[in-house]
Each structure stands twice: as structure tokens, then as C-alpha cells.
Amino acid sequence: MATQKQIVERDSVVVKFAGDSGDGMQLTGTLFSDTAALAGNDIATFPDYPAEIRAPHNTIAGVSGFQVHIGKETRIIGDQCDILVAMNPASLLANLKWVKSGGVILVDGDAFDDPALKKACCTTNPLEDGSLSSYRVVSPPITTMAKETASALGMDTKSAARTKNMFCLGIIYYIFNFELEAPFKLLDKRFAKKLDLALVNKQVMQKGFDFAETMEIFQTTYQISTVNLPKGKYRNITGNIATAWGLLAAAEKSGHNLFLGSYPITPATDILCELARYKSLSAKVFQAEDEIAGICSAIGASYAGAMACTTTSGPGLSLKAEALGLAVIMELPLVVVDVQRGGPSTGLPTKSEQSDLNIALYGRNGEAPCIVIAASSPGDCFYQAFNAAKLAMESMTPCIVLTDGYIGQGSELFKIPRMSDMPAINPPVVKANDPDYHPYARDPETLARKWAIPGTEGLRHRIGGLEKTDVFGNVSTDPINHEKMVYYRKEKVNRLADKLPEQEVFGHPEGDLLVVSWGGTRGQVCVATKEVRESGKKVAHAHFTNIMPLPKNTAEIFSKYKKILVCELNNGQFANYLRTQHPQFKYLQYNKVQGLPFTVQELVNQINNVL
Amino acid sequence: MIERTTEKLTKQDFASDQMVKWCPGCGDHAILSAIENVFPQIGYKKEKFCVVSGIGCSSRLPYYLNTYGMHGIHGRANAIATGVRLFNRNLSVWIATGDGDSLAIGGNHFIHIIRRNLDVNILLFNNEIYGLTKGQYSPTSPMGKVTKSSPQGTIEHPFTPGELVLGAQGTFFARVIDTHPKFITEVLLEAAKHDGTSVVEMLQNCVIFNEGAHKYLTDKDNREDRQLILRQGQPMVFGKNNDKGIRLGQNGLEVVSLGDDNVTLDDILIHDMTRQDPGIHLMLAKMKPPHFPIALGVIRSADAATYDQLMDDVIATHIQSCPIHSVDDLLNSGDTWEI
Ligand SMILES: Cc1ncc(C[n+]2csc(CCOP(=O)(O)OP(=O)(O)O)c2C)c(N)n1
Ligand code: SF4
Ligand SMILES: [Mg+2]
Numbered sequence: 001m002a003t004q005k006q007i008v009e010r011d012s013v014v015v016k017f018a019g020d021s022g023d024g025m026q027l028t029g030t031l032f033s034d035t036a037a038l039a040g041n042d043i044a045t046f047p048d049y050p051a052e053i054r055a056p057h058n059t060i061a062g063v064s065g066f067q068v069h070i071g072k073e074t075r076i077i078g079d080q081c082d083i084l085v086a087m088n089p090a091s092l093l094a095n096l097k098w099v100k101s102g103g104v105i106l107v108d109g110d111a112f113d114d115p116a117l118k119k120a121c122c123t124t125n126p127l128e129d130g131s132l133s134s135y136r137v138v139s140p141p142i143t144t145m146a147k148e149t150a151s152a153l154g155m156d157t158k159s160a161a162r163t164k165n166m167f168c169l170g171i172i173y174y175i176f177n178f179e180l181e182a183p184f185k186l187l188d189k190r191f192a193k194k195l196d197l198a199l200v201n202k203q204v205m206q207k208g209f210d211f212a213e214t215m216e217i218f219q220t221t222y223q224i225s226t227v228n229l230p231k232g233k234y235r236n237i238t239g240n241i242a243t244a245w246g247l248l249a250a251a252e253k254s255g256h257n258l259f260l261g262s263y264p265i266t267p268a269t270d271i272l273c274e275l276a277r278y279k280s281l282s283a284k285v286f287q288a289e290d291e292i293a294g295i296c297s298a299i300g301a302s303y304a305g306a307m308a309c310t311t312t313s314g315p316g317l318s319l320k321a322e323a324l325g326l327a328v329i330m331e332l333p334l335v336v337v338d339v340q341r342g343g344p345s346t347g348l349p350t351k352s353e354q355s356d357l358n359i360a361l362y363g364r365n366g367e368a369p370c371i372v373i374a375a376s377s378p379g380d381c382f383y384q385a386f387n388a389a390k391l392a393m394e395s396m397t398p399c400i401v402l403t404d405g406y407i408g409q410g411s412e413l414f415k416i417p418r419m420s421d422m423p424a425i426n427p428p429v430v431k432a433n434d435p436d437y438h439p440y441a442r443d444p445e446t447l448a449r450k451w452a453i454p455g456t457e458g459l460r461h462r463i464g465g466l467e468k469t470d471v472f473g474n475v476s477t478d479p480i481n482h483e484k485m486v487y488y489r490k491e492k493v494n495r496l497a498d499k500l501p502e503q504e505v506f507g508h509p510e511g512d513l514l515v516v517s518w519g520g521t522r523g524q525v526c527v528a529t530k531e532v533r534e535s536g537k538k539v540a541h542a543h544f545t546n547i548m549p550l551p552k553n554t555a556e557i558f559s560k561y562k563k564i565l566v567c568e569l570n571n572g573q574f575a576n577y578l579r580t581q582h583p584q585f586k587y588l589q590y591n592k593v594q595g596l597p598f599t600v601q602e603l604v605n606q607i608n609n610v611l
Numbered sequence: 612m613i614e615r616t617t618e619k620l621t622k623q624d625f626a627s628d629q630m631v632k633w634c635p636g637c638g639d640h641a642i643l644s645a646i647e648n649v650f651p652q653i654g655y656k657k658e659k660f661c662v663v664s665g666i667g668c669s670s671r672l673p674y675y676l677n678t679y680g681m682h683g684i685h686g687r688a689n690a691i692a693t694g695v696r697l698f699n700r701n702l703s704v705w706i707a708t709g710d711g712d713s714l715a716i717g718g719n720h721f722i723h724i725i726r727r728n729l730d731v732n733i734l735l736f737n738n739e740i741y742g743l744t745k746g747q748y749s750p751t752s753p754m755g756k757v758t759k760s761s762p763q764g765t766i767e768h769p770f771t772p773g774e775l776v777l778g779a780q781g782t783f784f785a786r787v788i789d790t791h792p793k794f795i796t797e798v799l800l801e802a803a804k805h806d807g808t809s810v811v812e813m814l815q816n817c818v819i820f821n822e823g824a825h826k827y828l829t830d831k832d833n834r835e836d837r838q839l840i841l842r843q844g845q846p847m848v849f850g851k852n853n854d855k856g857i858r859l860g861q862n863g864l865e866v867v868s869l870g871d872d873n874v875t876l877d878d879i880l881i882h883d884m885t886r887q888d889p890g891i892h893l894m895l896a897k898m899k900p901p902h903f904p905i906a907l908g909v910i911r912s913a914d915a916a917t918y919d920q921l922m923d924d925v926i927a928t929h930i931q932s933c934p935i936h937s938v939d940d941l942l943n944s945g946d947t948w949e950i
Contacts, residue, residue, distance in 0.1 A: 038948055186946070227950060235947045249938045259698050278941065279926045280933035284697055289723040293690035296683070297719075300663065300694025303681055304702065308694070326684050416942045454661045454679035455701055462627075462673050464682025465666075474629065475674065 006220050007177065012042075012071020014078035015172065018095045019165070021054050021064045027190075027587070028085075028165040029066025031183055032172060035412060036070040037236055038182045040226035044074040044378075044523075045236075046410040049350065058119035059366060063094040070176075072225040076523035077410060079599035083175070085168050087111060089120035101134050104218075106171060108164060109139035138217050142167050142208075149207045153200050163204040170208020175221050180209060180518055230415065237414040239378035239407040239520075240270035243311070243337055246385025247271075248281055249309040250335075253386075254393055254425035258283040259306035261297035263290050263316060266349045267405035268339035271311040291316035295323040295336070302332040303463070305429075305453035307389055309335035313405075314343045314356050317363070324398055325364040328489060330463045331440075331449050333392040333399075333427065336370075337385065340404040340519075342595040350579030351595025352406035354519050355570040360400045361548055361577060367486045369493045371399035372548035376522035378407050379414040384545065386422065393427035395492055396448040402547075404569075406597050407520040427451055434457030439473030440485075447492040494549050503551035506530075508559035510537030514610055516587075517567050518544040518574050521598055525567055528603035537611055544574070550581055558585045565590055565610050567603065613655050613701050616906045620651035625660075627677040633668060634783075638789030638815035639736065643675055645795035646705075646734075648677070652796070653703065663692040665717060667709035668743045669736035669815070686717030689724040689733065696731050700919055703803070704731040711741045713749040714770050725779040727918035728807040732799075735772055735810055738817040740825045746820035758820075772812045773896025773910060777889045783809035784896060785909040789816055791827050792868075794840075794907070801909050807917050827900050837900065841908035846879040849904050864894045866903060884912040899914045 015032065017026045024582040026047055033043045048065040055062030069078040084103045086092035088111040099105060112127050120249045126132055127139050146167040146479035151161035173180060184202050212218065251258035260283065262272040276285045284301070288294040295310040302308035317338045327334045340356045342348025360372045371391050374382035384401050392399040400406075429467045430437050430450045440449050452459035461473065469476040470484055505514070507529060517525040522543045542557055544550070549578065558564055566575040567590040590606045592598060625647045633639045650660060660678035664670035666685035673680030679702070683691045684716040685928065696704045705908045713721040724731065740758065741747040747760035755764040776784045783805040787795045795813070798834055802809035814825045828837055835851045847857040848869070856879035858867045867874045880891070898904065935941050 034946055038946075040950065069777060150790040189946075229950055231950060233943070233947055234950055235942075235945065245938065245941060248941065252938045257698075259694060278933070279929035280935050281938070281941070282926060282930075284922065284926070286693070286697055288690065288693075289719050292687060293693070293720050293723070296690035297694030297697070299683075300681070300691040300696075301698035302694070303691075304661075304695045304699040306694075306698045308698075322684055330681070416947060419937070419939045454695070455659055455699060457656075457658050458927060460658055460677055460679055462680040462682065464673070464680075465684050466682060556765065585660075 005216065008220050009223050009225065010071070011225050012069060012074055013083065013222060014037055014067065014069045014081040015083040015085070015504055016067045016081040016095060016098065017085045018063055018065040020057060020091070021050060021062045023064070023087045024162070024165045025064050025066050025087070027069055028169055031186055032169060032237060033068045033070065033411070034186055035173070035178055035183045036068070036224070037234070039178055041070040041224050042072060042074045042227040042229060042413050043236060044069040044077045044410065044412045046077040046406065055081060056119070058088050058090055058116045060090045060094050065091070065095060070224055072228050072399060074412070076527055076600065077597070079507055083172070085172065087164065089117050089122055089126065092126060093120055093122065096521065103135055104399035105135045105137045105166060106144040107137065107139045108168070110141045110143035112139070140211065140217065145211065146204050150200050150591055153203060155200050155411045158587050163201060166201045166204040167208035169210040170205040174209045174212035175204070177223055180206060181477060184495060200369050215487060223335050227413070229413065233416045235412050235416055237378055237382070238270070238409055238411040239375065239381040239403050240268070240339065240409065241274050242382035242414065243375070243385045243401070243403060243408070244271045244274035244377055246382040246440060247275070247307070247309055247335065247389060248278060249382070249419065250386045250389030250425060251283065252281070253422055254307055254389065254427060256305060256307040256393070256427065259298060259301035259308045260285045260311065261288050261294040261301070262286070262311045263288050263294045264315045265316045267341055267408050268311050268313045268316070268337065270408070271337060271339070286445060291319040292323060293582065295320040295608045298334055299323060299327050299330070299332060302327070302334050303454065305451070307393065308333065309389070310339065311337040311339070313339050313341050315346060317356060317359055321359070321363050322365070324370065325366060326465045327367045327398040328364065328368040328370060329465055329467070331396045331489070333396055333451070335385070335388045336393050336398060337399045338400060338402050340402060347392060348595040350405065352404045352520065352597060353570060353593065353595060354521070354568050355573065355593065356402060357547070357573040357577065360402055367490065369490045369548065371395070371397055371493055371496065372402065372403040373399065373546055374519035374544070375407060376543060378412045378521060381407065382414070390423065391496060393425055394448065395446055395496060396428065396451060397492055402519055404520040412538055429453065430456070430459055432456045438471050439463055440468055440489065441471050447488055447495060495576040497549040497552045500546050500549070500551055502553045503544065503557055505540045505542050505557055507533050507540035508538050509540070510535045511540055513539045513563045513565060513607065514558065514559065514561035515539060515541045515565050515567060515607060516544065517541070518547060521569060522565065524598040524600050524603060528600045528607060531600065532607045539607060539611070547574070547577070555582045555584070558582060563588060563610060565607065567598065567606070569593065569597070613659050613703055615654050616656040622647045622651060624657050625650045625677050627675050629674050631675050632671065634819050636818040638738065638817070640670055641792045641841070642736065642813055642815065643672065643736070645792045645799065646676065649799040652800060655703050659701060659703055660705065662705045662707060663695060664688050664707040665709070665712035666743065666885050667712050667741070668903065669709040669807060670707055670712060672707035673897055686712055686715070688712060689717060689720040692731050693724055693729055696729055696919055700923065701928060705803045706731055706733045708733060708735055709742070710735070710737045710739060710749045710751045713773065714775070719806060722775065722779040724893060725776055725781045725808045725810065728782055728915050730806055730917045730919050731808055732802045733808065733810045735812045736815045737812050738815045738821055740817050740821035742817045742820055754921060771897055772810070774893065776810045777893045777896060777911065781810055781911065782807040782913050782915045783909070783941070784812070784892070784911045785809070786812045786814065786905070786907050788814040788825060788828055788907060797910060805912050807915055814885070815920070828905055837904050839898070839904040839906045841882045841884070841895070841906055841910060843882060843884055843909070846876055846881055848879060864898065864903070884909045885914070887913055
């Protein structure tokens with residue numbers, strides 16, 4: 001009867017699900033991304049939820065979203081979406097600016113009644129006033145249809161109405177030509193204890209799919225290219241979970257059980273909760289009374305022989321400063337994870353920023369160097385958490401790992417490593433009754449002191465926050481000794497550069513411009529520089545993971561380019577640090593401090609401007 | 612289980628080679644000596660002791676004991692010790708802390724370690740002053756006390772540490788005084804035996820900045836009338852002639868004289884440190900001059916689950932019930948797919 005439906009091939013597509021906090025958008029988005037991954041797509045996801053737990057119903061403050069990027073290669077979550085699913089007027093208004101011109105907007109037509117429009121502060125109905133003319137808008141009565149289906153299966157009216165997200169998902173699966181078999185299995189798994197619920201959800205999803213098919217509401221559907229990744233076993237992982245697992249991996253590899261002392265704080269709490277789930281791996285997880293107790297308990301555990309860590313976000317890192325100095329002077333291994341958020345103070349708890357670099361580098365009294373590294377994507381959090389533990393344990397120095405809310409809560413496809421392929425971790429533990437043991441005797445090469453674990457025979461000793469004599473570790477205020485110990489603590493960190501991998505550059509090994517980034521912005525900067533390079537310009541990208549110390553070849557790389565542009569989500573903290581480390585170069589800056597990630601477009605514009 | 616020693620240990624085994632730098636006459640010397648006496652009596656191997664402290668004169672203690680030890684930062688001894696004990700259950704953990712260290716800057720950690728009932732021993736050196744910073748008032752300085760930072764007298768209501776401990780659901784609280792080292796040894800042995808957080812308030816004289824803070828108790832002529840030495844199962848009798856006692860009256864505790872108004876030994880409270888209800892323990896801890904003697908000895912030692920044991924139990928149960936026993940298991944759990 002009607003026109004033949006057209007299937008368009010696309011390399012990648014960005015879909016955003018948005019609704020009221022209670023509409024189940026996180027579940028909907030997760031189901032969609034998992035299905036896409038099962039269908040062979042690369043994925044990246046990002047949840048975007050309000051600071052309030054349940055803001056007033058139907059208001060803009062209460063909009064909760066989940067963005068999914070699926071395709072051949074999805075290093076980033078995507079600047080703008082191709083498809084927006086909006087469950088009410090507020091979520092449509094809050095997200096409209098992120099929809100590509102010509103993009104598809106699927107809304108629940110039932111949700112655009114006068115009270116809901118008023119709550120979203122609409123004077124006219126956007127579905128009727130022509131304001132959406134540059135998009136392809138579809139607004140079927142989703143609630144009505146979902147309710148009918150679910151009620152027919154015996155569900156009460158209120159619960160039945162709540163299945164509307166599954167109806168939407170059915171429609172979306174149709175758009176992508178996905179089979180429903182995979183999501184059905186996922187639902188069965190999720191509702192394993194409530195199979196009747198799984199059944200209703202599946203039926204409603206099927207109805208949505210059938211509706212889209214029979215009503216032919218979309219002339220065009222998509223076929224997404226499958227991923228280009230190396231062969232292997234994959235899973236979807238968020239940065240926070242990857243961080244937790246990386247710490248567990250380091251504990252297993254080093255043979256020192258994990259101890260976590262932590263206090264809940266957005267957006268780092270997930271790491272604490274995730275680690276609390278794996279007591280079967282002998283992880284001791286202690287929810288402390290505050291951040292200070294979090295780090296202090298970890299320091300105590302580290303002294304006692306643990307692979308000790310504390311996890312937090314900016315305000316918590318501020319509280320930990322004094323204790324971190326104690327770990328520095330006692331030369332104990334410790335991992336501090338800071339999932340950065342917008343600051344200062346409470347700032348923007350649910351938004352992301354890179355503004356804790358200064359406190360990580362300098363935020364302690366005295367000369368108190370820590371190792372500082374930064375993860376660059378959700379999956380990379382696993383490796384950086386592992387590396388942090390390895391560096392800290394082998395050099396007997398605290399290591400701060402910077403991640404951020406964006407990569408911490410975002411997810412990507414993660415190639416599952418084998419533990420046997422992970423590097424060994426060999427902390428300098430002293431054997432019982434070693435006659436040569438002295439608390440501050442050092443390895444001549446690494447300058448690490450030895451780890452004498454309480455309870456071991458023949459190694460009784462005292463350490464503490466007062467300056468100690470070289471080798472013997474007795475309390476001392478001797479001026480020359482102090483200067484020497486200050487030197488050792490810094491030199492120990494500097495010498496790690498000899499062991500770290502050299503800094504890599506993507507793109508031309510020399511040229512007009514080197515774009516520099518660090519931490520969670522790798523995806524966007526990488527895509528942007530590639531785009532500029534493809535337009536024929538001599539641009540390269542250096543993304544830094546190791547910050548303190550910097551890779552040894554940093555200056556050599558910088559010298560190969562006419563200009564250096566440092567892009568970061570703060571006022572220039574890394575650029576200023578580079579100025580102190582390699583002052584011979586001129587650093588141009590591109591900074592954004594809006595609690596939002598870079599968009600590829602703004603990076604491309606900026607790069608073209610400075611070229 | 613903490614490994615026991617087969618060797619006969621002596622005081623010398625626990626004396627460190629460091630010069631003790633407290634002021635001559637400071638009460639801390641007597642306390643140190645009592646601790647050196649107690650450790651060999653406890654019976655653990657000498658490398659199984661770990662002493663953790665904060666900052667203050669009293670917090671120098673770990674340097675003077677030949678054990679594993681850590682001199683931490685101000686106020687955080689209890690938090691640091693929590694990590695030591697939770698991670699290694701085979702250590703006997705002792706915390707040295709001052710009235711400033713645990714009741715001011717570290718108040719939060721103090722109440723929470725007690726609430727959790729972690730199996731550690733807290734030695735709370737109470738000199739009612741900040742010694743190390745040279746004489747400012749502390750949370751236990753009496754109202755009106757003139758110090759360097761309160762030249763017109765303090766305007767703060769002091770804490771009674773025992774009240775705070777019991778308010779935080781403490782399972783063990785004892786009080787001793789630095790002039791009575793044998794008794795300290797006796798009480799510390801009880802503290803070591805107790806499973807859970809044992810808090811021992813050590814009334815300590817700071818000869819330099821708060822000389823005589825506890826003189827009400829130590830005064831030679833009157834001390835028997837001013838101290839009530841508590842002993843388990845014994846009537847609460849005190850006084851030069853053992854003629855005074857503590858009775859539970861309608862309005863709480865009262866001091867009575869044996870023989871007066873037909874008061875007999877049967878009217879006197881019998882001390883039971885093990886009772887679960889802390890009501891009488893609290894009244895005993897709060898007794899103050901001029902109407903009451905000050906209670907010394909173990910005021911409370913009640914059974915309750917310890918945090919460390921509960922954590923071990925949770926881990927053991929989870930190892931049984933959770934199928935994930937290695938990081939490879941973890942990495943491959945849940946939804947995965949081959950590409
Ligand atoms: C963070 C911090 N604040 C303040 C100090 C200074 N300070 C050191 S000890 C102390 C008070 C000590 O009093 P107390 O705990 O009663 O111990 P005492 O010296 O009386 O034994 C203070 C305020 C410090 N070391 N660290
Ligand atoms: S200042 Fe007071 S508490 Fe400190 S050592 Fe001297 S006498 Fe003892
Ligand atoms: Mg004091």
C-alpha cells in the first residue's frame with residue numbers, strides 16, 4: 001500500500017532519552033545501549049540527571065536524560081543528537097538545543113496537556129505552534145497505547161501507564177531495525193525475580209515496535225555500521241565501575257588485599273558502592289564518618305600492609321589534604337581517586353570539570369609531591385586505577401588519579417583484559433628479621449623506602465608526620481637532613497618518569513599545531529583534531545595521562561610544533577603547570593568552565609582559529 | 612587471633628631507645644611506665660602491638676615504646692587506628708590521644724570508633740589543657756578556667772569524657788589517675804581483655820600549664836574521701852575509714868554514711884560493670900565534687916558485637932555465597948559479548 005520504507009546506512013547515531021526523573025530514562029537508555037552493543041555496535045553513554053532526587057513532576061528541574069552514541073567507533077558521547085525521545089514538554093524544552101537540525105523527535109503526545117505545558121512554562125504547545133518545524137516530529141499517544149496493552153495483561157492502571165518507556169523503546173528499535181530478541185533477554189534477566197513484570201514490559205515493547213511498523217510513521221529507518229574494534233570479548237562499563245575493578249585488579253596482582261576508606265560524594269559514590277559488592281574478593285570497604293576518616297583509615301591500612309585507597313570528589317579532596325601530606329612524609333603507598341566535578345565548594349555536583357588539577361598537584365602544606373595521573377575514558381579508568389596502585393606501591397608514594405563526572409558516569413565498550421596479561425606489581429616488602437632493615441633506608445635506584453608490615457617479626461619501628469632522619473627514621477629537625485628528605489621525596493617521583501611510557505602523538509610528528517589535552521577530554525579532542533587534519537592541516541594531538549611526573553619526551557615533542565594549544569575544562573591549570581615544567585614553550589589556551597564537556601564543533605573552530 | 616608469645620617478656624622488651632622528652636614531673640612518665648609494665652603481661656608476641664597516636668604531648672607515646680607505631684596528625688589517631696585494626700586483625704591496637712586530640716579536633720572520629728565498637732584500646736590522656744601548644748583551654752577545662760587563650764576564664768561547658776563515651780554507646784569505659792601506676796596497670800589489663808572499644812581516661816597532670824588540675828583527687832589528706840575505687844562485684848564503699856557508700860536513691864545516686872539512719876552495707880550499690888543498661892554507669896561516670904567522690908576503675912565493660920568481627924563475618928559469608936572469586940570472574944560477569 002504505502003511507500004516502500006527506506007533503509008539508510010549510518011556510521012553512527014546519537015539518541016537521547018529524556019523524561020521526568022521517575023520515567024525510567026536511565027533504564028531505557030541502558031537497555032538501548034546494551035542492545036546496540038549486542039547487535040555489534042560500538043557504544044558510549046552518558047546519564048544526565050538532575051541534582052534533586054525528585055524535583056517537582058513535569059518541571060525542567062526534574063528532567064532526567066540518558067544519551068547513547070552507537071556506531072562503528074564512538075569515542076565520544078556526541079555533541080548533538082540525531083534522535084530525541086522526550087516523555088513530556090519539560091524534557092523536550094530542556095533538550096531541544098542539543099537536537100541536530102532535521103533530527104527526529106519522538107514525544108508522548110499524551111503528555112502535552114495544558115497542566116504539563118504550564119509546568120514546563122510553555123505559553124503555547126510546541127507541537128502546534130510551529131517551533132519544531134525544522135525537525136521531524138512524531139507524537140503518537142504513547143501513554144494511552146502502553147496503558148491499554150499493559151492493562152489488558154492485568155496490570156493496575158498506574159503501573160500500566162509507567163510502561164510507556166518500553167513502548168518508546170519498541171519504536172526506537174524499529175527505527176534501527178533491531179530484533180527484539182536481545183532486549184527481551186535483557187528484560188528477562190533484569191526482572192528475573194518478577195517474570196510477570198518482564199512479560200508485560202516485553203509485550204508493550206513489541207506493541208511499540210508493531211505500531212511503528214504498521215503505521216509507517218517513519219519513512220526512513222537506519223542500519224548502523226557495526227564496530228571496527230579488535231576481536232575479543234567486550235562489555236559495557238562506566239568509568240566509576242572500571243575504577244573500582246582496576247583497584248581490585250591491582251590488589252589481586254600485588255597480593256595485598258584492598259582496603260577502601262571512603263565517604264559518599266557525587267559523582268564518586270558509585271566506586272564505594274561497587275567495591276562494597278565484592279567482599280568475596282576479600283576487599284575491606286569502610287564507609288567512614290567523613291572524608292578525613294576515609295583517608296586516615298586508608299593510611300592506617302596501608303601501614304598495616306593493604307593496597308589502600310580512598311575515593312572522593314573535589315570537596316572531599318580538600319578535606320583530605322592534611323592527611324595526604326602525612327602519607328607523603330611517611331612514604332606509604334596510597335591511591336586517592338578524585339572524580340572531579342564543578343567547583344569551588346559544592347559547586348556543580350552533577351556536572352563535570354577538570355578544575356582539581358591544581359589541588360592534586362599543589363594542595364598540601366609543605367613540599368609534598370604526589371604522583372598524579374588522569375584517566376581519559378570510562379574504560380581507561382580501569383587501567384589508570386591499576387597503574388596508580390602499581391606506581392604507589394612500588395615507589396611507596398601516594399598517587400592521585402583524576403577522573404571526572406563525565407567519564408565516571410559515562411560508559412563505553414570495554415575489551416575485557418585477562419589478569420594474566422596485566423603487569424606484575426612488586427612492592428618493596430621487607431622479610432621478617434631482616435638485619436639491615438631501617439625505616440628510611442632507600443632503594444638506590446627508585447629511592448623507595450621499604451614496607452615493613454606490622455606483625456612481622458624483627459621489624460618493629462615507628463613512623464609519623466614529624467620529619468625523620470635519613471635511613472634511621474628518628475625524629476629530627478636537623479636542617480640539612482630536612483632538605484635531603486625533601487629532595488628524596490620529590491626525586492622519587494621524578495625518577496618514575498624513567499619507567500613511564502613515552503608520550504604519544506596522534507597525527508603528524510611535526511607541524512603547525514600540537515593540540516594538548518589531559519584526562520576525560522581525550523575523545524572530543526581526538527575527534528576534533530582528526531577532523532581538522534582531514535581538512536589538510538598539519539595538526540597533531542598529544543593527550544596526557546601521566547601528569548606528575550610528565551613523560552620524559554614531553555619537551556622533545558613540544559619542540560616539533562610551531563604552536564601549542566592546551567585545551568582543558570578549567571581556567572588553564574594544566575597550561576600553567578606546563579609553563580612551570582617546560583617554560584621554553586609558549587602555550588595557547590582553550591578553556592571552558594561550564595560544567596559541560598567540549599563539543600567537537602567548538603574544538604574544531606578553536607583549532608582553526610589559532611592555525 | 613593475635614598470636615601469643617612463648618617467650619617471657621619484660622618491661623625492657625617494650626622500652627624504645629629514644630630519649631623521652633616530656634617535662635620532668637609530667638604525668639605522662641608514670642603512664643608510659645605503666646604501659647611498659649602491662650604489655651608483657653598481656654601475653655601477645657611483641658611484634659603484635661601497634662600504637663597509633665595523634666598530635667599533642669601525649670601523642671608522642673609511640674616513639675617511646677618499642678612496638679610498631681605511628682605518630683599521626685592532630686585528631687586523627689582513632690581514624691588511622693581504624694584502618695590498622697580493620698586491615699590486620701592480628702594486631703593489638705592501642706591509641707594514645709589527648710583531650711584536645713580526641714574531644715576537640717578529632718571528636719567525630721572518637722564518637723564513631725566507639726559507636727562501631729572496634730576492638731581497640733584508647734588511652735585518653737586528660738590533662739584538661741592543650742599541653743603541646745603551651746596552655747590553651749581544652750574541651751575538658753572546667754568552666755571559668757583561666758588559661759592563655761581564656762585570660763578572663765572560659766565560658767564553655769566542659770565535656771565529661773565518660774558521658775561522651777557512654778552517649779556514643781561505649782562498651783568499655785574506665786578512669787585512672789597518673790599518681791596510681793599500679794592501678795593503671797590493673798585497669799589496662801582489663802581494657803586489653805575487653806572485646807570492643809576500650810576507653811581509658813587517664814587523668815594526667817601537666818606540671819607546666821595546668822599544675823594541680825586533678826588535685827581534688829590527689830590531695831594526700833583527703834583523697835580517700837574523694838575517690839571511689841570501683842571493683843567488680845564489690846559494694847561501692849569509700850572513705851578514710853571505709854565508712855561511706857553510694858546508694859541509689861529516688862533522685863539518682865547519693866552518698867551515705869554507713870551507720871547513719873540505719874544505713875547498712877546492704878543499702879550500698881554493688882558494682883556491676885557488665886550490665887547492658889548503661890544508666891548506673893553513666894551516673895558513676897558523672898559523679899563530681901563537691902558532693903560526690905570521683906569514680907576510678909572500670910566503670911563499664913559490657914558485651915557487644917565488634918565491628919571488626921562483624922566485618923570478617925560478612926566477608927566470610929559473602930565468599931560462600933558470591934560466585935565471584937577472582938578479578939577474571941568479575942571482569943567476565945554479567946553481560947559480555949564477542950566481537
Ligand atoms: C591541624 C592541626 N591543628 C592544630 C595543631 C596544633 N596542636 C598541636 S597539639 C594541640 C593540642 C594538644 O592538646 P591535647 O590533645 O590535649 O594533647 P596534650 O598536649 O595536652 O597531651 C594543638 C592544638 C596541629 N598540630 N594540627
Ligand atoms: S607541657 Fe605539660 S603535658 Fe606536655 S610534657 Fe610538659 S608537663 Fe607534660
Ligand atoms: Mg591535653
